[in-house]
Amino acid sequence: MPRRGDGSAGAAVGARPRLLQIENLTVRFGGIVALQDVSFAVERDRITGLIGPNGAGKTTLFNCLSRLYQPERGDIRLNGRSLARSSPADIAALGIGRTFQAPALFASMSVLDNVKIGAHARGQSGLLTDAVTLPFWRREERDFEADARATLSFVGLADVAARPATSLSLGARKRVELARALAAKPLLLLLDEPAGGLNHDEVADLGNLIRSIRDELHITVLLVEHHMGLVMGLSDQVVVLNFGRVIADGPPAEIRENAAVAEAYLGTRH
Amino acid sequence: MEDASSTSGGFALGRDRGPSLAVWRWLAGGAVIVLAAALPFALSKYEVFELTLVMIYAIAVLGLNILTGYNGQISLGHGGFFAAGAYTAAILMHRYGIPYWATLPAAALICFVLGVLFGLPALRFEGPYLALVTLAMAVAMPQLLKYFEGWTGGQQGLNLTKPSAPAFLAIDRDRWLYFVVLVVLVAAMRIAANILNGRSGRAFVAIRDHPIAAAAMGIHTARYKTLAFGTSTLFTGVAGALAAIVIGYVAPESFGLFLSLSFLVGSAVGGIATIGGAIIGGAFIEYIPNLANDISDAAPWAVYGAAMLLLMYAMPNGVVGTVVPYVSRTLRRIGPLKAAFAGNGFAANDED
Numbered sequence: 080m081p082r083r084g085d086g087s088a089g090a091a092v093g094a095r096p097r098l099l100q101i102e103n104l105t106v107r108f109g110g111i112v113a114l115q116d117v118s119f120a121v122e123r124d125r126i127t128g129l130i131g132p133n134g135a136g137k138t139t140l141f142n143c144l145s146r147l148y149q150p151e152r153g154d155i156r157l158n159g160r161s162l163a164r165s166s167p168a169d170i171a172a173l174g175i176g177r178t179f180q181a182p183a184l185f186a187s188m189s190v191l192d193n194v195k196i197g198a199h200a201r202g203q204s205g206l207l208t209d210a211v212t213l214p215f216w217r218r219e220e221r222d223f224e225a226d227a228r229a230t231l232s233f234v235g236l237a238d239v240a241a242r243p244a245t246s247l248s249l250g251a252r253k254r255v256e257l258a259r260a261l262a263a264k265p266l267l268l269l270l271d272e273p274a275g276g277l278n279h280d281e282v283a284d285l286g287n288l289i290r291s292i293r294d295e296l297h298i299t300v301l302l303v304e305h306h307m308g309l310v311m312g313l314s315d316q317v318v319v320l321n322f323g324r325v326i327a328d329g330p331p332a333e334i335r336e337n338a339a340v341a342e343a344y345l346g347t348r349h
Numbered sequence: 350m351e352d353a354s355s356t357s358g359g360f361a362l363g364r365d366r367g368p369s370l371a372v373w374r375w376l377a378g379g380a381v382i383v384l385a386a387a388l389p390f391a392l393s394k395y396e397v398f399e400l401t402l403v404m405i406y407a408i409a410v411l412g413l414n415i416l417t418g419y420n421g422q423i424s425l426g427h428g429g430f431f432a433a434g435a436y437t438a439a440i441l442m443h444r445y446g447i448p449y450w451a452t453l454p455a456a457a458l459i460c461f462v463l464g465v466l467f468g469l470p471a472l473r474f475e476g477p478y479l480a481l482v483t484l485a486m487a488v489a490m491p492q493l494l495k496y497f498e499g500w501t502g503g504q505q506g507l508n509l510t511k512p513s514a515p516a517f518l519a520i521d522r523d524r525w526l527y528f529v530v531l532v533v534l535v536a537a538m539r540i541a542a543n544i545l546n547g548r549s550g551r552a553f554v555a556i557r558d559h560p561i562a563a564a565a566m567g568i569h570t571a572r573y574k575t576l577a578f579g580t581s582t583l584f585t586g587v588a589g590a591l592a593a594i595v596i597g598y599v600a601p602e603s604f605g606l607f608l609s610l611s612f613l614v615g616s617a618v619g620g621i622a623t624i625g626g627a628i629i630g631g632a633f634i635e636y637i638p639n640l641a642n643d644i645s646d647a648a649p650w651a652v653y654g655a656a657m658l659l660l661m662y663a664m665p666n667g668v669v670g671t672v673v674p675y676v677s678r679t680l681r682r683i684g685p686l687k688a689a690f691a692g693n694g695f696a697a698n699d700e701d
């Protein structure tokens with residue numbers, strides 16, 4: 080898949096250009112503070128791990144990035160441009176793709192159509208052009224189809240393109256979601272616990288797949304994952320959330336040694 | 350709606366299932382059209398008229414299927430849009446002397462706009478609440494039609510001159526109108542299949558299946574739900590215009606709540622998320638009430654109800670929505686079997 084245009088307008092503070100900046104993000108649900116003053120940056124062409132115990136606010140952060148939740152305070156910038164005025168449906172076109180913690184496939188559709196939907200934001204064709212021309216005569220539809228098949232091959236699902244999405248195993252369904260997100264050719268890919276429910280071999284395959292998303296497709300990845308081996312092995316940088324606050328942010332080796340992180344995970348004070 | 354084929358429906362092309370199957374579908378479609386073109390010459394005038402109504406109801410049900418089946422928005426008010434199309438044709442023909450064929454694009458446009466206007470406030474409602482809002486449309490329509498007497502002819506309605514065939518065709522009016530409606534039906538099914546297999550149709554279905562994931566894919570859900578409403582009422586409105594032309598008469602009483610309910614019944618019986626099922630639905634709407642009358646003139650609606658229950662019990666996804674997936678499942682089962690003998694199974698399939 081060709082690389083999407085890189086609008087490297089973002090402020091290049093530090094060693095590498097920052098694709099995404101989270102600034103003082105605060106989200107409350109009634110009495111619960113899900114995110115408290117969260118700030119960190121995601122560097123371009125890297126894999127950033129986002130970890131933290133259950134309920135730490137990881138999915139909430141993704142939902143802010145998808146504009147499904149409206150933060151009480153703070154801002155999110157992609158390439159320096161604030162997302163505050165964007166609607167959830169604008170986000171894909173701006174270059175953010177995602178998968179969901181619980182698989183959220185379009186249940187009645189084939190695997191191929193699920194992936195084609197991923198390309199929706201790149202499309203132009205409207206109701207009238209859809210109505211009057213046959214789909215296989217139309218360039219865009221042919222391109223979508225070719226892209227969707229190429230993306231399915233990339234995630235190793237070329238054989239099941241015609242199958243109903245719901246007939247696949249959990250591992251395969253998660254890869255369909257991944258392919259669907261990739262079909263949009265995003266700049267930034269948000270993965271919410273992609274290894275959840277996978278067996279040992281599947282986790283290893285997933286690791287290789289995420290690495291090739293960064294290295295071959297040049298897509299920046301923000302990875303939420305509980306599987307420590309996977310996150311630590313893959314990530315260039317790791318951000319740790321606990322009770323809605325960032326408690327650590329650095330390279331994996333540093334995070335492993337971090338006392339606050341160990342404490343958050345073990346729940347004990349030293 | 351468990352099967353992937355429900356998105357493409359009975360009429361649509363199954364490109365995923367290989368080119369040979371697509372060719373067969375085209376051939377089968379062609380054969381049906383040839384048969385449909387020959388049929389009126391083997392039937393009585395009245396039987397031809399009945400078949401014409403079947404096709405008209407099929408177009409109306411197709412409209413409802415796009416909204417309810419593919420986009421997941423329920424409507425109990427499509428009789429109202431059918432009426433709007435019928436009165437558009439009737440008023441244009443009766444008051445302005447516009448030729449009958451020219452009323453079809455007018456009805457399409459007006460009913461599209463009406464549908465969009467109705468679809469905008471409908472965005473606030475879902476499920477049973479949306480059903481109630483659209484129900485209001487259905488119950489209000491006959492009285493509204495009576496109220497605007499100056500346009501609609503009030504209680505008496507409007508009488509129209511039934512159009513006849515062009516002079517060079519030596520066929521009677523009923524057979525001519527049969528062909529007019531057949532052409533519109535085939536075009537409507539083709540257009541519906543194009544939309545549903547295209548970017549817009551995929552967006553309709555995505556919104557029905559998972560609205561949050563649909564938005565995350567960049568689908569502006571409000572825009573597409575409104576468009577689905579307009580597309581749906583466009584089809585149903587054109588059907589209404591055809592009904593006015595073919596019957597040669599419109600009156601408020603023809604467009605009551607029961608008509609709206611009939612469309613929903615026809616939709617469910619044929620297969621709510623199918624294209625071909627609309628024809629089964631049209632046939633059910635046209636024939637079953639009369640048939641029920643023949644079976645028992647004391648309790649025809651009991652017979653109607655029983656027929657409906659029996660069909661839904663035997664085919665819960667409607668006739669086409671049950672038969673087509675069954676056939677493609679069977680074909681798939683044969684597929685992997687062959688593949689297994691050739692030594693390559695489906696690796697990604699753990700549960701089915």
Ligand SMILES: Nc1ncnc2c1ncn2[C@@H]1O[C@H](COP(=O)(O)OP(=O)(O)O)[C@@H](O)[C@H]1O
Pocket residue numbers: 108111112113131132133134135136137138139140
């Ligand atoms: N829509 C919501 N309504 C109310 N509370 C929510 C909602 N979403 C998340 N929360 C709460 O916010 C906190 C963070 O949740 P979440 O972001 O899902 O955590 P994580 O993904 O890190 O496990 C939890 O206490 C959760 O109960």
Ligand SMILES: [Mg+2]
Pocket residue numbers: 137138139180
């Ligand atoms: Mg979570």
